[in-house]
Amino acid sequence: LYKMVCTENDTSINVTIPVVMIPKSAGDAFQQSLAAGKK
Secondary structure (H helix, E strand, O other): OOOOOOOOOOOOOOOOOOOOOOOHHHHHHHHHHHHOOOO
């Protein structure tokens, strides 16, 4: 088990995860185009 510990010498790491909200119908169409191999 890895233990995350910050010391005084460590720099702060800002981790961001972008999230895009789209309607379910648009998500379904996007998923189908990905499955079909389109870009």
